[in-house]
Amino acid sequence: MTGPERVPAWDPSLIPDPTAALEAQLLVFAKELGEGYQRERERAQHLEQALGDLRQAYLQTVRSLALVVEAKDATTGQHIERCRLYGMALLAEMGMADDNREAEFGFLLHDCGKVGIPESVLNKPGPLTAAEWRVMRTHPIIGYQLVADIPFLRTAAQVVRCHHEMFDGTGYPAGLRGEEIPLAARVFSVVDAFDAMTADRPYRAALPVEAAVEELQKMAGTQFDPEVVHIFAPLSERLIPRSAA
Numbered sequence: 177m178t179g180p181e182r183v184p185a186w187d188p189s190l191i192p193d194p195t196a197a198l199e200a201q202l203l204v205f206a207k208e209l210g211e212g213y214q215r216e217r218e219r220a221q222h223l224e225q226a227l228g229d230l231r232q233a234y235l236q237t238v239r240s241l242a243l244v245v246e247a248k249d250a251t252t253g254q255h256i257e258r259c260r261l262y263g264m265a266l267l268a269e270m271g272m273a274d275d276n277r278e279a280e281f282g283f284l285l286h287d288c289g290k291v292g293i294p295e296s297v298l299n300k301p302g303p304l305t306a307a308e309w310r311v312m313r314t315h316p317i318i319g320y321q322l323v324a325d326i327p328f329l330r331t332a333a334q335v336v337r338c339h340h341e342m343f344d345g346t347g348y349p350a351g352l353r354g355e356e357i358p359l360a361a362r363v364f365s366v367v368d369a370f371d372a373m374t375a376d377r378p379y380r381a382a383l384p385v386e387a388a389v390e391e392l393q394k395m396a397g398t399q400f401d402p403e404v405v406h407i408f409a410p411l412s413e414r415l416i417p418r419s420a421a
């Protein structure tokens with residue numbers, strides 16, 4: 177004789193635990209996400225490395241071009257490299273280095289237009305005549321025309337074109353004044369003059385740093401942007417320690 181069918185006792189372990197299933201799925205997602213993140217991170221690092229290499233290649237190419245000009249102009253020595261270092265340090269001090277990264281190409285190339293100036297004018301031992309000055313003053317435009325159409329040198333081209341403009345509007349080639357002159361060119365003017373004063377030249381010894389800074393301060397507002405000079409003054413001591421000047 178068979179009795180009534182027995183209903184099995186309730187066993188909660190027989191029911192799949194939805195929390196555990198969700199947890200397992202989340203672990204799979206997290207693992208995939210982690211692997212994906214790692215792949216992207218490695219790809220970003222490779223890209224960053226490639227961009228850094230490319231930038232170094234650009235810098236070396238520009239430096240070589242600038243050295244060709246420097247070799248033609250007998251008075252400059254290591255001038256262009258110091259202008260690059262001082263100029264980028266000054267932009268960094270102003271918090272503007274990231275917005276003006278290509279300025280360093282302009283600092284190196286500022287006088288590239290001198291390739292178009294006859295050596296009889298460029299290296300004339302005595303003072304230039306008015307006509308010779310007119311020729312000499314074409315070098316910012318010649319330089320601008322040389323580099324303006326090269327995409328990675330567009331910012332640099334502004335430094336090349338404006339590196340003889342003066343803050344009060346009395347410079348050349350366009351007589352721009354104040355903030356009409358691109359910031360990188362206003363920065364360049366200061367470091368260019370500073371280096372010219374603090375480096376030995378065949379005809380005179382270098383000025384001490386503090387005397388050079390005093391000269392810059394005298395011309396703040398006329399030749400130079402006073403704000404740029406103001407920021408450069410304390411920086412100059414770090415660029416050339418007194419004992420080295």
Ligand SMILES: [Fe+2]
Binds near residue numbers: 286287315339340
């Ligand atoms: Fe120049």
